[in-house]
Amino acid sequence: MRSPHLNRLDSKFQTLAAPRGRKGVVYWLLLPHAFHLQRGDGLEWLECGAIARLEWARHGFSLRRGGSSAAPAQGLNLGFTLADSREAVEANRLRFFRALGVDRFALADLQQVHSARACRATRAGGGVAYISMDAAAPAPTRLPAQASLKPEADTLVTDEAEVLLAIRTADCLPILVADSDRRAIAAVHAGWRGTLAGVAEAAIAAMGRAFRSSPPNLVAALGPSIRSCCYEVGPEVEEAFRNRWPGSETFFQRRYPNARPMLDLAAANLAQLHRSGVPSSQIHVAEFCTACRTDLFFSHRKEGARTGRMMSVIGIKPL
Ligand SMILES: [Zn+2]
Numbered sequence: 083m084r085s086p087h088l089n090r091l092d093s094k095f096q097t098l099a100a101p102r103g104r105k106g107v108v109y110w111l112l113l114p115h116a117f118h119l120q121r122g123d124g125l126e127w128l129e130c131g132a133i134a135r136l137e138w139a140r141h142g143f144s145l146r147r148g149g150s151s152a153a154p155a156q157g158l159n160l161g162f163t164l165a166d167s168r169e170a171v172e173a174n175r176l177r178f179f180r181a182l183g184v185d186r187f188a189l190a191d192l193q194q195v196h197s198a199r200a201c202r203a204t205r206a207g208g209g210v211a212y213i214s215m216d217a218a219a220p221a222p223t224r225l226p227a228q229a230s231l232k233p234e235a236d237t238l239v240t241d242e243a244e245v246l247l248a249i250r251t252a253d254c255l256p257i258l259v260a261d262s263d264r265r266a267i268a269a270v271h272a273g274w275r276g277t278l279a280g281v282a283e284a285a286i287a288a289m290g291r292a293f294r295s296s297p298p299n300l301v302a303a304l305g306p307s308i309r310s311c312c313y314e315v316g317p318e319v320e321e322a323f324r325n326r327w328p329g330s331e332t333f334f335q336r337r338y339p340n341a342r343p344m345l346d347l348a349a350a351n352l353a354q355l356h357r358s359g360v361p362s363s364q365i366h367v368a369e370f371c372t373a374c375r376t377d378l379f380f381s382h383r384k385e386g387a388r389t390g391r392m393m394s395v396i397g398i399k400p401l
Pocket of ligand 1: 309373
């Protein structure tokens with residue numbers, strides 16, 4: 083399925099898509115082939131090489147190009163928004179899922195609420211049921227399976243085949259995790275509030291509780307998100323991080339002394355994963371800024387609430 087020209091496409095794409103202010107060549111040398119550009123059925127998506135090497139897993143980070151949505155969500159909008167038609171989003175999703183070979187999987191997704199809460203997705207009838215993985219709960223709680231009552235959480239985990247874990251983003255950080263030993267997976271939505279609440283750390287803990295996943299066996303892919311070049315936040319955000327996460331000053335940059343802080347979501351989540359025991363050699367970051375590159379990605383910060391949403395998905399193939 084991989085194109086014989088992939089490496090050439092890959093380096094060209096990475097050079098083109100390097101964040102503003104970085105020299106493409108230097109960037110390419112620093113990040114050789116952690117992520118690949120994949121193409122199929124007229125669409126393009128990003129794939130993390132380390133997860134792609136697991137023959138039992140399927141995954142992808144959608145890009146904007148292709149798709150049938152009109153402005154302001156022009157392109158492959160995969161989130162239901164007021165500014166786009168339901169028909170266009172459903173057609174886009176079907177096209178994306180077919181291109182990835184996951185159109186027969188049952189879709190598991192969430193009401194994303196910027197929390198650290200996790201849900202286990204399990205097949206039920208023709209769809210998916212969700213079991214709360216809240217560490218504080220005395221016992222797992224089975225949540226309603228109706229689509230209109232999707233659980234409020236920001237992490238999905240499963241070890242069942244043909245369940246497609248999906249996270250929608252337009253600047254927030256999507257994280258896909260695979261356990262090469264237990265054949266279990268997770269998908270995480272990390273904006274600044276979820277990151278502050280420890281969503282990545284909680285996701286690794288949830289995998290441990292649900293599947294006995296051991297962090298040294300995990301591979302994590304941090305997809306495209308807004309980066310410190312574009313993500314200005316208030317000083318109270320920096321202070322909240324400082325109080326919660328010792329050492330978090332390295333997640334913030336300033337354009338000049340006394341300027342407002344700029345947050346690097348990927349750095350903050352990478353630190354949480356590393357602290358949870360995932361080896362740094364198994365954590366891969368897609369070095370793209372969604373706000374710098376609205377030709378490739380949807381960006382809430384750059385384009386406003388009416389823009390579209392990317393989708394990051396991971397599932398387990400049937401035996
Ligand atoms: Zn940027």
